[in-house]
Amino acid sequence: MNTIQKSIFPTSTEASKNVAKEISLLIKTNNNAGKQTILGLATGSTPLELYKELVNIHKNQGLSFRNVITFNLDEYYPMNPEDRNSYVHFMNKHLFDYIDIDKDNIHIPDGSVSEDNIDEYCETYEQTIRACGGIDIQLLGIGRSGHVGFNEPGSTRLTRTRLVKLGQITRNDAAPMFSGVEHVPKQAITMGIRSILDTKKIYLLAWGKSKAAIVKKALTDKVTDKIPATFLQEHKNTTVFLDKEAASELVQEQLT
Numbered sequence: 001m002n003t004i005q006k007s008i009f010p011t012s013t014e015a016s017k018n019v020a021k022e023i024s025l026l027i028k029t030n031n032n033a034g035k036q037t038i039l040g041l042a043t044g045s046t047p048l049e050l051y052k053e054l055v056n057i058h059k060n061q062g063l064s065f066r067n068v069i070t071f072n073l074d075e076y077y078p079m080n081p082e083d084r085n086s087y088v089h090f091m092n093k094h095l096f097d098y099i100d101i102d103k104d105n106i107h108i109p110d111g112s113v114s115e116d117n118i119d120e121y122c123e124t125y126e127q128t129i130r131a132c133g134g135i136d137i138q139l140l141g142i143g144r145s146g147h148v149g150f151n152e153p154g155s156t157r158l159t160r161t162r163l164v165k166l167g168q169i170t171r172n173d174a175a176p177m178f179s180g181v182e183h184v185p186k187q188a189i190t191m192g193i194r195s196i197l198d199t200k201k202i203y204l205l206a207w208g209k210s211k212a213a214i215v216k217k218a219l220t221d222k223v224t225d226k227i228p229a230t231f232l233q234e235h236k237n238t239t240v241f242l243d244k245e246a247a248s249e250l251v252q253e254q255l256t
């Protein structure tokens with residue numbers, strides 16, 4: 001059942017360039033056919049080089065994002081979209097401000113929606129994805145707790161977009177950005193495991209030694225909600241892009 005493809009590169013830069021090439025190829029093909037491309041986007045330090053490369057391809061090769069629709073995985077809650085720690089700010093700063101995407105085609109969970117309206121808001125987010133025909137390529141990073149998006153341990157394969165509590169490891173990892181763990185929001189809105197497994201193709205990215213242990217677990221442990229990334233083993237079209245360090249705990253037979 002584990003059909004995850006592994007693509008290992010000497011450095012995260014080379015890996016990111018390859019992912020960017022794959023994404024731009026799909027966008028180009030769809031643009032030529034007059035079709036839209038639906039991308040699922042992630043935040044964190046992992047996709048930074050990839051976003052930089054997509055901006056380069058836009059600037060130097062004229063790749064147009066006019067027909068691209070994006071859905072981000074998650075956002076802190078509560079979070080003002082104007083806040084410098086919001087994922088809205090992150091995406092503008094690292095990608096959207098430099099490409100020709102139509103702002104109406106950008107979707108990021110709204111961390112300022114009132115608590116009373118969250119369930120309805122999350123349902124609408126899911127419906128909007130479905131109305132676009134589903135996500136063509138979903139990018140994922142991986143947290144040290146094995147989370148994807150903000151699906152912390154305990155998130156089952158049935159989960160969809162919803163409000164979740166953040167775990168301590170995740171909040172500690174985010175502390176430097178917020179100048180102290182006490183300022184890190186305790187909750188987030190995230191697409192669920194089911195929402196992620198419904199996407200047509202998944203690219204999971206991981207770089208560096210600090211991700212080696214969780215990468216090994218995600219790829220080789222039995223599927224369990226204790227390590228939400230293991231659910232990717234149930235997806236039919238997932239490729240894991242690793243640099244040498246992130247792949248360093250996989251033994252030879254786990255590399256193919």
Ligand code: GLP
Pocket residue numbers: 042043044045046047073074140141142143144148149150170
């Ligand atoms: C956050 C994000 C995840 C991301 C993870 C890893 O928790 N919500 O989507 O994958 O951090 O972050 P980094 O890429 O900085 O290691």
